[in-house]
Amino acid sequence: MRETIVTLIRAGHCVHPQRMTIRDGSWRPAVFPALSILIIHPVEGPILFDTGYDPAFFAATEPFPERFYRWLTPVTLAAGAEVAAQLQRFGLAPGDIRHLILSHFHADHVAGTHAFPNAAIHCSRTGLDAACSSGRFAAVRRGMLRALLPADIAARARFFEDAPRMMLPGALQPFDMGADILGDGSVLAVELPGHCPGHWGAVINDSAHGEHFLVADAAWSTDAIRRDMPPPAITSNLLGSAKRVEATLRRLNALWRRNPEIRLTPAHCLERAAEAEPGGISA
Numbered sequence: 001m002r003e004t005i006v007t008l009i010r011a012g013h014c015v016h017p018q019r020m021t022i023r024d025g026s027w028r029p030a031v032f033p034a035l036s037i038l039i040i041h042p043v044e045g046p047i048l049f050d051t052g053y054d055p056a057f058f059a060a061t062e063p064f065p066e067r068f069y070r071w072l073t074p075v076t077l078a079a080g081a082e083v084a085a086q087l088q089r090f091g092l093a094p095g096d097i098r099h100l101i102l103s104h105f106h107a108d109h110v111a112g113t114h115a116f117p118n119a120a121i122h123c124s125r126t127g128l129d130a131a132c133s134s135g136r137f138a139a140v141r142r143g144m145l146r147a148l149l150p151a152d153i154a155a156r157a158r159f160f161e162d163a164p165r166m167m168l169p170g171a172l173q174p175f176d177m178g179a180d181i182l183g184d185g186s187v188l189a190v191e192l193p194g195h196c197p198g199h200w201g202a203v204i205n206d207s208a209h210g211e212h213f214l215v216a217d218a219a220w221s222t223d224a225i226r227r228d229m230p231p232p233a234i235t236s237n238l239l240g241s242a243k244r245v246e247a248t249l250r251r252l253n254a255l256w257r258r259n260p261e262i263r264l265t266p267a268h269c270l271e272r273a274a275e276a277e278p279g280g281i282s283a
Contacts, residue, residue: 001205008276011052012077033273051112084115103216127198194244228253
């Protein structure tokens with residue numbers, strides 16, 4: 001796999017009872033950071049995996065029924081903490097982003113999509129269809145806000161399902177196949193079913209860590225992967241399928257047990273978010 005430079009960017013957070021994301025968690029409110037991943041490709045330039053929160057989230061959740069989303073998972077986003085604003089610290093502007101990879105269409109992963117008009121949008125056809133076809137109440141229940149989707153997303157979308165298949169490095173077993181979304185083996189999208197329709201992660205060759213598996217919301221923490229501890233079934237079935245969530249988590253746990261040095265990054269993991277400090281920069 002072609003080597004890339006990878007940086008974690010923390011773009012806001014929400015607060016929710018920990019127990020809703022892990023079965024033996026506390027009922028006390030916990031902070032769930034929203035991570036976006038900046039990938040510098042030697043040829044394609046800057047790429048983003050997910051966007052975290054953005055001021056567009058607050059506009060999209062102003063009306064009803066969308067406001068219920070904001071009430072259920074209160075969001076904090078400091079001024080200038082959205083990814084589009086943070087890029088200037090890396091000498092980049094939003095228009096420099098050529099590729100935007102969306103793991104799925106929940107609002108905390110796509111809120112900043114509007115800010116990158118020059119980017120091809122790599123995503124799941126199944127996920128986009130679900131985001132576009134749901135009614136407003138159903139979409140809010142499933143964590144999606146249609147107002148966050150760019151009007152031209154259909155024209156800009158490049159679907160994981162259509163990309164050539166490629167064998168993953170042996171270190172990723174039991175995961176064996178990925179979708180070669182850039183055509184050079186540098187970013188391999190991997191389906192991680194269960195959390196919601198069209199939920200995918202990505203494997204990249206991180207210059208600092210070797211194989212790096214961005215697992216999005218297949219788990220809310222690396223601790224959950226290590227202990228094979230899924231969310232309560234009620235949470236998983238509300239958004240997707242508990243049975244498939246648990247099967248995917250078992251595979252991630254098997255990967256970690258087989259290769260405990262593997263770099264696994266859930267999108268809301270406090271351990272990983274701590275590495276993005278201060279100011280969202282990962283060492």
